[in-house]
Amino acid sequence: MEIKAWAIKQYKQGLTKYTYEKNVGENDVLIQIKYCSLLKADIFFIDNFWGDTKYPLVPSSEMFGVVVKKGKKVNNIKIGDYVGVGYQTDACLKCTSCREGKEQFCNKQRVIAIHENGGLAKHIIVNSNFVYLIPSNLQKPEYVSLLGYGxxxxxxxxxxxxxxxxxxxxxxxxxxxxxxxxxxxxxxxxxxxxxxxxxxxxxxxxxxxxxxxxxxxxxxxxxxxxxxxxxxxxxxxxxxxxxxxxxxxxxxxxxxxxxxxxxxxxxxxxxxxxxxxxxxxSYIGSRKEMKELLLFAEKKNIRALTQVFSISEVSKAISILRNNKGPFNIVIKISV
Ligand SMILES: [Zn+2]
Structure with a gap:
């Protein structure tokens, strides 16, 4: 299917509308994105600061949305669930690290900006093993960054x-x-x-x-x-x-x-x-820790001090982040 997104098509170019093809595999879910964050780390990827960015780049590695379609082997997530996706989108789930519950160290892991398109899009397709149910109290923009920085x-x-x-x-x-x-x-x-x-x-x-x-x-x-x-x-x-x-x-x-x-x-x-x-x-965390964090954050009200931008203001948000003039956290409203 065709996914509508926003991307940096080549190094040093600005953000433009972009579509790419991806189909919902048997272990995948299709998520309609509500909110995605833009972090300083996204600017580093946009500017190829670490040298491993793949263009075209659809930025954003923290997002909330609603599941609208699922593959036939998915049984941990239902259509209509409010979910979140973070930086890591897949792992082999067979290697020693994966078997020990440390799938963030898997050599075959897939992550946004290097292997996958990100959340600055109308939809994203992700392996359901790396999709997290978001408690109803946390379904707000100030909690999006729990998924990565959290x-x-x-x-x-x-x-x-x-x-x-x-x-x-x-x-x-x-x-x-x-x-x-x-x-x-x-x-x-x-x-x-x-x-x-x-x-x-x-x-x-x-x-x-x-x-x-x-x-x-x-x-x-x-x-x-x-x-x-x-x-x-x-x-x-x-x-x-x-x-x-x-x-x-x-x-x-x-x-x-x-x-x-x-x-x-x-x-x-x-x-x-x-x-x-x-x-x-250390680098991100495991899926078990993500689930623990969501419960902990709900109990203790851990959230980012957030300013919400509309999708039409996204280039402005990138410029603010690049110049270090931003609020603590920027979230883009995609469809709410
Ligand atoms: Zn593995």
Missing amino acids: LTSYSAIKHANLKKGMAVGVVGLGNLGHIAAQILVSKNHTVTAFTHTEEKTTQLKKIGIRRFINPLNEKDLDKNKGTFDYILVTTYHDYDWSKFIELLKPEGNLHFIGLPNKNISFPAILLADYARRTVSG
Whole structure:
């Protein structure tokens, strides 16, 4: 069938209407899209920042919609269900990672922007194993980014095994960071936000963040040496990462879910000197974690601070994101 979408047809071109052919396979569902997000990560794909974008590119890796057709082997989803799709759209479900419930590490996985067209479209066809039922309380634009940035944050924080009362920090309080910070706050951690954007602090206080440190202020960083158990990096900005390792307690962990532009470098002695500090990273999360997150988000009201744009304003939204002038989260209304 013909899918109507919006795409960047070639590198450096603007967004235009685009149609592509795809049929509903026996394990697939056809979803009529209601909302999709536009993230800074979409701009990186549009601009081929990581070098692996396939054009034509239909952006958006987080979307909500309603199932309008399903393949004959689909029995986990019904026609009329309100569902969500995130960055990962398929995996082999047979390899060791898949069998261990870590299908986000599958070598044969398929993801939006590299293997699949995204959610900036009237419809999308996705394997039903990677389609998630959205609880009725969450069927609003501010919850769309749970599917990507929410999952990435939730999975990283879950695997950190943080204990009650641990001192935690979040570096970068943009779209990804403000969702991660809410998850940490809702788990009763005292969260320090490392941000140099003062205009954001009023809104960040509203979502429960009480403590702020400017990561560019060396004196403030020095004063807090050795005081953090866990620091989650959600930014693509480059900082002097040795300063952040120095902020960690002897068994502290600096964990990257944002990907800074340049190589990370620091003296190895900072990991080992009277300490067992670690630096780590992670990528999205599993299907099980997505289901856990949706329940957790409903209970704790984890949501993105969102501005909704109409489809006619999508080029404006891309330009706002490219210039870093946007609200925390942008969602495009496709058909509501
Ligand atoms: Zn696999």
